[in-house]
Amino acid sequence: MTERLYYPISEVCSMLDLKPHVLRYWETTFPMLTPRKNRAGNRVYRPDDVRTLQYIKKLLYEDGYTIEGARKKLEENRREHGQMALELEPDRPSDHEPRHDLPGFVAEEIREIIAILRRDPMKVDGGSGQG
Numbered sequence: 001m002t003e004r005l006y007y008p009i010s011e012v013c014s015m016l017d018l019k020p021h022v023l024r025y026w027e028t029t030f031p032m033l034t035p036r037k038n039r040a041g042n043r044v045y046r047p048d049d050v051r052t053l054q055y056i057k058k059l060l061y062e063d064g065y066t067i068e069g070a071r072k073k074l075e076e077n078r079r080e081h082g083q084m085a086l087e088l089e090p091d092r093p094s095d096h097e098p099r100h101d102l103p104g105f106v107a108e109e110i111r112e113i114i115a116i117l118r119r120d121p122m123k124v125d126g127g128s129g130q131g
Helices: 009-016 020-029 047-062 067-081 102-118
Strands: 043-045
Touching (some): 009 047, 020 047, 047 067
């Protein structure tokens, strides 16, 4: 599965097995979580947002942190590393490693942008029927 530029809230909820109200609540309590909104006003999450959400879920549900403790841990990571450094197993090469397939990666990103631009703006969440 290729990484897309944006994911609608319904897909993120499905990926993380969370309810939309949980994600919306986390947006209010974790300042580093700021999904964009599309023209229709629907939340769209970037891959970094999804990784942040995965990390928040891990801290809260697996590691037993409170909301306040998880927020402090995220802020600590950001201060120590200058950016969000998540403690999750990587499933793809780091953005800091040389990418040998750069032309293919760029071509895929362009195809995804074109697909986004061709979508019917009146369809909600890509017409998945869930949400």
